[in-house]
Amino acid sequence: MTDKQIDFTQSVSADGAVKLNSFTAEKSYDILVLGGGPAGLAAAVSAHESGAAVLLIERERKLGGILKQCVHDGFGLLRFKERLTGPEYAQREIERFIATEIPYVLESFVVDISHNADGNYTVCTQSAAGMKSYSCKAIILACGCRERTSRQVFIHGQRPAGIFSAGTAQYFVNIQGTMPTKRCVILGSGDIGLIMARRLTLEGASVAGVYEIKDMPAGLSRNISQCLNDFGVPLHLSTTVTEVFGTERVEAVAVEKVDERMNPIPGTREVIECDALILSVGLLPEIELANVLKIPIDPATKGPLVDQSLMTQAAGVFACGNVLHVNDLADWVSVSGETAGHGAAAYCRTPRAFSQSAVRLEYSKGDFLYALPQYLDPAASEPLTLFFRSRADVKGKTITLSLGGEKAAFSKKYRRLIPSEMEAVPVKALSFGDRAQYSIEMR
Amino acid sequence: MEIICIVCPNGCRLEVSGEGENLQITGNLCPKGVDFAKAELTAPMRSLTTTVATVFPAFPRLPVKTRGEIPKGKMLELMTKIRTIVVDNPKKVGDIILPDVFGTEIVATAELAI
Numbered sequence A: 001m002t003d004k005q006i007d008f009t010q011s012v013s014a015d016g017a018v019k020l021n022s023f024t025a026e027k028s029y030d031i032l033v034l035g036g037g038p039a040g041l042a043a044a045v046s047a048h049e050s051g052a053a054v055l056l057i058e059r060e061r062k063l064g065g066i067l068k069q070c071v072h073d074g075f076g077l078l079r080f081k082e083r084l085t086g087p088e089y090a091q092r093e094i095e096r097f098i099a100t101e102i103p104y105v106l107e108s109f110v111v112d113i114s115h116n117a118d119g120n121y122t123v124c125t126q127s128a129a130g131m132k133s134y135s136c137k138a139i140i141l142a143c144g145c146r147e148r149t150s151r152q153v154f155i156h157g158q159r160p161a162g163i164f165s166a167g168t169a170q171y172f173v174n175i176q177g178t179m180p181t182k183r184c185v186i187l188g189s190g191d192i193g194l195i196m197a198r199r200l201t202l203e204g205a206s207v208a209g210v211y212e213i214k215d216m217p218a219g220l221s222r223n224i225s226q227c228l229n230d231f232g233v234p235l236h237l238s239t240t241v242t243e244v245f246g247t248e249r250v251e252a253v254a255v256e257k258v259d260e261r262m263n264p265i266p267g268t269r270e271v272i273e274c275d276a277l278i279l280s281v282g283l284l285p286e287i288e289l290a291n292v293l294k295i296p297i298d299p300a301t302k303g304p305l306v307d308q309s310l311m312t313q314a315a316g317v318f319a320c321g322n323v324l325h326v327n328d329l330a331d332w333v334s335v336s337g338e339t340a341g342h343g344a345a346a347y348c349r350t351p352r353a354f355s356q357s358a359v360r361l362e363y364s365k366g367d368f369l370y371a372l373p374q375y376l377d378p379a380a381s382e383p384l385t386l387f388f389r390s391r392a393d394v395k396g397k398t399i400t401l402s403l404g405g406e407k408a409a410f411s412k413k414y415r416r417l418i419p420s421e422m423e424a425v426p427v428k429a430l431s432f433g434d435r436a437q438y439s440i441e442m443r
Numbered sequence B: 001m002e003i004i005c006i007v008c009p010n011g012c013r014l015e016v017s018g019e020g021e022n023l024q025i026t027g028n029l030c031p032k033g034v035d036f037a038k039a040e041l042t043a044p045m046r047s048l049t050t051t052v053a054t055v056f057p058a059f060p061r062l063p064v065k066t067r068g069e070i071p072k073g074k075m076l077e078l079m080t081k082i083r084t085i086v087v088d089n090p091k092k093v094g095d096i097i098l099p100d101v102f103g104t105e106i107v108a109t110a111e112l113a114i
Helices: A038-049 A065-069 A086-099 A166-176 A191-202 A221-231 A288-292 A330-349 B032-042 B072-082
Strands: A029-034 A054-057 A073-075 A109-115 A121-127 A130-141 A145-147 A163-165 A183-187 A206-211 A239-245 A252-257 A270-273 A276-279 A283-285 A317-319 A368-372 A385-390 A394-403 A406-417 A423-426 A438-442 B002-004 B013-017 B024-026 B049-054 B061-066 B096-101 B104-108
Touching: A029 A038, A029 A121, A029 A330, A038 A054, A038 A065, A038 A086, A038 A130, A038 A330, A065 A086, A065 A166, A073 A086, A086 A330, A109 A288, A130 A330, A145 A166, A163 A166, A166 A191, A166 A276, A166 B061, A183 A191, A183 A239, A191 A206, A191 A221, A191 A276, A191 B072, A206 A239, A221 B002, A317 A330, A330 A385, A368 A438, A385 A394, A385 A438, A394 A423, A406 A423, B002 B032, B013 B032, B024 B032, B049 B072, B061 B096, B072 B096
Parallel strands: A029 A054, A029 A130, A130 A317, A163 A276, A183 A206, A183 A276
Antiparallel strands: A109 A121, A121 A130, A145 A283, A239 A252, A252 A270, A368 A385, A385 A423, A394 A406, A394 A438, B002 B013, B013 B024, B049 B061, B061 B104, B096 B104
């Protein structure tokens, strides 16, 4: 990797005090991209190609984001028409990014963002070299998502060592090369948990089983097949872990079947000996920085509310990738990065506020888990790509998108829609017609 | 019989009926599904992705994969071979890490720059 990294200069004053206003004046940029994973890399390249002066900020030592540890394949079928592993997908995006010579900083953590009176933003970072601040017209949030932790799952018993999120276990195995378990139980059937069931089995551990509280798996069906069935790892639906045993280290867990209200069914309790409990219980958009700016969040996606250019309700702050909603494919993360990159560059040329006349997307919460972008703004620059997830496992349903008077801006009959598989609907022409209407229906 | 196609994230549920000449496969969105189901019934193949050890403390594992596919039943056997490898020099994506294994080879999937 050719390093176009910016050198830090000490920015702590002589008496050792850290003063935000005493920093060496940094070059100001049109756009700061926060995050160097697939969303941020694509956003930075697109914004740069649209003529904006971009700086990318990454907190880790290397670019690529979580793809670095996703050594399994299945990435890139849409974007590259090839089956790539996570690191290969990342490498392609990194090489495209490096070729543009966009400046970037590594091992720098954004600690604060403020909105100035002149409409610009000041982004404050912390690194080994000290604190630094940058001024910019627009910000692209590309900080990905994080895993739900054991604190967000209700389990009785002790809290010994040996309870890991699936991503942490993946980091231990794939990045550090250490084994976090000899025999484990996996709680939750999210894709990372399924991938880790296979990964740990290949590395010689025994996976006693994957336990899912719901009556259907959370992960992709191909992962149930190739990660569990291929290796004889059992999947137990409507079953959950209700207690953890062990003082220093996990010694066993209790599992129980649950009824349709997810309450444990008496008499179904079983104790399984293991040295680790691995949690794959879902991902949440990383919205800490959005919260700093008090950006309104959609309770359905758990990410910011955005228009079709992926601008949040804070003028000039865009969101893409897993900050926006948890995607099932990296390919869509890159696509949303491009949308945000183009959108932010257009904003820098013609600043705009989130328009009062933006039309809110309407959909039935009974039919859809979520859909986005949540707003259609006539002032936004980018063509609409609508993403949605079905609430239930349904067959033969027709999805119709209505824009203004036009009934069928998009209409398609789907053979099957399931909550774990996201659908994307690209809409070329965009006209509101006479009525301001933006809705999707499932029939 | 239902087989889930693992070729792409669509994960088509393939319905397989009949035998030999009368083999019928439905539920596939593309022709790859038919090939996958046929292979699955006769000689199932898988690609294997894993990591190998390196001598570099800042980069202790290098991600690798089989360039092609290997018989499904040989994955654990191949893992024992892969576990003996220690990489001690820089690698680029696609560099061969272990040649001639079950008709294919193990290649690097990440850049190992020192």
